[in-house]
Amino acid sequence: MVQNSSALDALGTRDRIVVVAARLIQRQGYVGTGIKQIAKEAGATLGSVYHFFPGGKEAVAVAAIGYSAEEFAELLRAGLAGDDAPGAAIERCAGELAVGLRESGWVDGCPVTAAALETLGTDSEIQRVCAEALRGWERIVEERLLGAGFSVQDAREVATTVIGALEGAEVTAQVARSEEPLRAVGRQLARLVGAYGE
Amino acid sequence: MVQNSSALDALGTRDRIVVVAARLIQRQGYVGTGIKQIAKEAGATLGSVYHFFPGGKEAVAVAAIGYSAEEFAELLRAGLAGDDAPGAAIERCAGELAVGLRESGWVDGCPVTAAALETLGTDSEIQRVCAEALRGWERIVEERLLGAGFSVQDAREVATTVIGALEGAEVTAQVARSEEPLRAVGRQLARLVGAYGE
Numbered sequence: 001m002v003q004n005s006s007a008l009d010a011l012g013t014r015d016r017i018v019v020v021a022a023r024l025i026q027r028q029g030y031v032g033t034g035i036k037q038i039a040k041e042a043g044a045t046l047g048s049v050y051h052f053f054p055g056g057k058e059a060v061a062v063a064a065i066g067y068s069a070e071e072f073a074e075l076l077r078a079g080l081a082g083d084d085a086p087g088a089a090i091e092r093c094a095g096e097l098a099v100g101l102r103e104s105g106w107v108d109g110c111p112v113t114a115a116a117l118e119t120l121g122t123d124s125e126i127q128r129v130c131a132e133a134l135r136g137w138e139r140i141v142e143e144r145l146l147g148a149g150f151s152v153q154d155a156r157e158v159a160t161t162v163i164g165a166l167e168g169a170e171v172t173a174q175v176a177r178s179e180e181p182l183r184a185v186g187r188q189l190a191r192l193v194g195a196y197g198e
Numbered sequence: 199m200v201q202n203s204s205a206l207d208a209l210g211t212r213d214r215i216v217v218v219a220a221r222l223i224q225r226q227g228y229v230g231t232g233i234k235q236i237a238k239e240a241g242a243t244l245g246s247v248y249h250f251f252p253g254g255k256e257a258v259a260v261a262a263i264g265y266s267a268e269e270f271a272e273l274l275r276a277g278l279a280g281d282d283a284p285g286a287a288i289e290r291c292a293g294e295l296a297v298g299l300r301e302s303g304w305v306d307g308c309p310v311t312a313a314a315l316e317t318l319g320t321d322s323e324i325q326r327v328c329a330e331a332l333r334g335w336e337r338i339v340e341e342r343l344l345g346a347g348f349s350v351q352d353a354r355e356v357a358t359t360v361i362g363a364l365e366g367a368e369v370t371a372q373v374a375r376s377e378e379p380l381r382a383v384g385r386q387l388a389r390l391v392g393a394y395g396e
Binding site: 027028029031032105106107109110113114116117118120121127130131134135156157158160161163164165166167168169171172174175176180181184185187188189191192195 | 311329333355356362378
């Protein structure tokens with residue numbers, strides 16, 4: 001994620017709005033993030049936010065969650081890219097998430113969970129984009145497992161478990177302010193994945 | 199959770215406030231739940247909410263999250279109580295969570311995740327009570343695994359993984375409006391736990 005202001009300055013106004021909104025939603029949730037705050041931190045007028053996003057806050061959030069989802073997908077693809085066993089690759093991803101969380105002061109966690117939970121039971125586009133993000137991340141893990149010889153059914157179930165466990169362990173790591181939950185889950189997921197090869 | 203109004207009516211005012219706040223936070227998050235809404239749905243005046251909770255919304259939320267945490271702990275203890283293998287018991291718990299979610303129209307999920315994520319990086323008591331809730335649930339799983347002969351280290355790591363994966367899979371099940379993510383994760387956790395006995 002673009003964290004510093006000089007990198008932000010290099011972006012056009014629309015992209016700055018999306019990146020700033022992504023970071024705010026990740027840290028405060030969807031409900032607690034106001035469109036005025038997004039405009040202010042993006043160095044944009046409220047008018048230009050509505051110019052790019054006539055649908056207002058929900059439309060900005062849909063773009064922001066999509067941006068964050070792709071960012072996490074890239075991290076996952078890079079983390080899983082090695083030649084090693086898929087279990088080791090997944091454990092490495094968990095470790096990278098733990099380091100990233102710690103370096104952010106435990107605030108830059110999953111861009112999807114809070115927004116998903118805050119809009120439950122609504123027909124909000126937010127729900128749709130969160131479901132798509134989770135499914136997209138599962139597919140990346142699935143592909144890696146299929147490449148390692150897993151059956152379609154096993155690859156799918158294990159991928160759901162990997163993404164679910166990483167999601168949940170991120171929250172635990174964030175409130176405990178400790179890398180250990182993600183590290184422990186990484187080791188156990190490696191064990192689970194390894195058990196298929198035995 | 200006390201869902202219907204007649205059961206709510208039987209409670210004293212303080213307990214009604216706590217139970218109603220717990221349900222609202224579970225469904226809308228902490229930020230999106232206002233103290234006026236809590237008072238209204240609990241059939242209490244705003245004055246009586248402040249009488250019982252001079253600390254206002256944060257104090258109500260701390261009590262509500264504590265209440266929800268104990269409620270989930272009871273479900274977990276009951277689910278893990280059988281004489282069967284711990285993996286089968288964990289898979290059964292995941293199935294019960296899936297059924298409960300579906301029956302609630304996918305809205306009554308984890309009472310902790312959204313509130314935890316919305317208050318990240320703050321010194322809020324909410325963070326403390328969420329961390330305690332997660333640790334308490336992990337301990338219940340840990341005890342069950344210790345009883346089945348797991349080492350202290352394995353029991354702790356697997357328990358962190360079980361709670362993390364159930365947390366994450368609940369969110370996935372909620373946005374996908376499907377029992378399958380929790381069912382799949384239940385089967386995979388059973389496999390992981392079973393792999394220790396082999």
